[in-house]
Amino acid sequence: MKLYNGGKIIAGIVVFLIVATFPFWYGRGKAVSPPDLKLDTPAIQRLKEKRCVETAPFMRSNHMKLLGAWREGAVREGIRSYTAADGQVFQVSLTGTCLECHSNKKQFCDRCHDYSGAKPACWSCHIIPEEVR
């Protein structure tokens, strides 16, 4: 087997292999453990029934949709109350309702968002509670 312009071909192949296998060698040895959420803020501990606005599985998969709907309802139409599936009524407010219980953004929100690389736009308008105090 004779390669024509073998040097250039092999250089090209090496570059290709490095780029194509990039995810395997980038970040090797950097162990990333799955997120561990802290749900033990004082406000949550005071709750009799440990339940978010909706059930935990629903919140886990739909909190972004819910927050989006809250945002649009509150900002654009002035809807300030939300009736949950079980009939409880909540005030539509990120700072007043969500962050009242989940006052630990770093141990709660950021754990998952940093892990999965999701960058929510909440904090471009809202203040981060810990930074105020």
Added chain:
Amino acid sequence: MMNLIASLITVLIMILLALGIAFSATLSSLLTVVIPYAALAVFLAGFLYRVLLWAKSPVPFRITTTCGQQTSLPWIRSNPLDSPSNVWGVIGRMALEILLFRSLFRNTDVAIVGQRPVYGSAKWLWFFGLLFHWSLLIVVLRQIAPWINGLSAADGFFEIGIPTFYLSDAALLTGLSFLFLRRVVVPQLKYISLFADYVALLLILGIVSTGLLMRHFSPADLLQVKNLALGWATFSPVVPARIGLVLSVHLCFVFTLLAWFPFSKLMHMGGVFLSPTRNLANDNRMKRHLNPWNAPVKVHTYEEYEDEFRDKMKLAGLPVEKE
């Protein structure tokens, strides 16, 4: 027409198979543990095979399809990018070809106007081809290289919707739709379009649309996706309890594309670097290029001939060069 229908049916069958996989635990684990590595192995090995096959073909002559004056006498102005005579010119020509699709920019269109052919420029394919390829690159970079600072932020600059709708996604869909529709709408193109032409576009279209579906309409379980990706990258794949339907279709499309890539026309990704009409300098008049497959020819020069027959030539009265 047959090709279009056959490709649509093929992709539909793939979607149904992918949905079926999502419902079976065994097949799901196959899809998330075995198939990713198999597809990647086929992709890498096939890619190397194709490139080495090309590298083994001799290129005996400089193929000079040029659109400019070649380098010759100092007082004739040459065009170093269109007809390069050295390595730097070739690098410039290749860069313009790969980054800006210069050959496509020269596309012409012919129309019969008043029984006479009239030639005009045709930039649509160039524009949408460029749009498609660049936005695809940005989308791929956003996925595998999130450490490029500001790429996602610039891409989602207008913050349309939650989560942000990326401009590159819109551009990618626009480019792909154009490339697909031109093969459906233009009769001449439809006539020459093969099954594989449609399948390549439909596969990418399928990957893009399932991706957008998971981002904007039926959110995928991001934690699960992240666990999957991390598992693959660290060679310790995890088997998720249940794989989402859209995610299953998305993954099936990605792995099919990956494994089929080296054997399809998409191999132009590697092939463009080896196009002889683009990467050979036009230096035919400066250097002698020997045909590598020339058989050794036994030559008998006139000098040798005269040495051999000089006496006989003299006897016959023929003129000789050396006495």
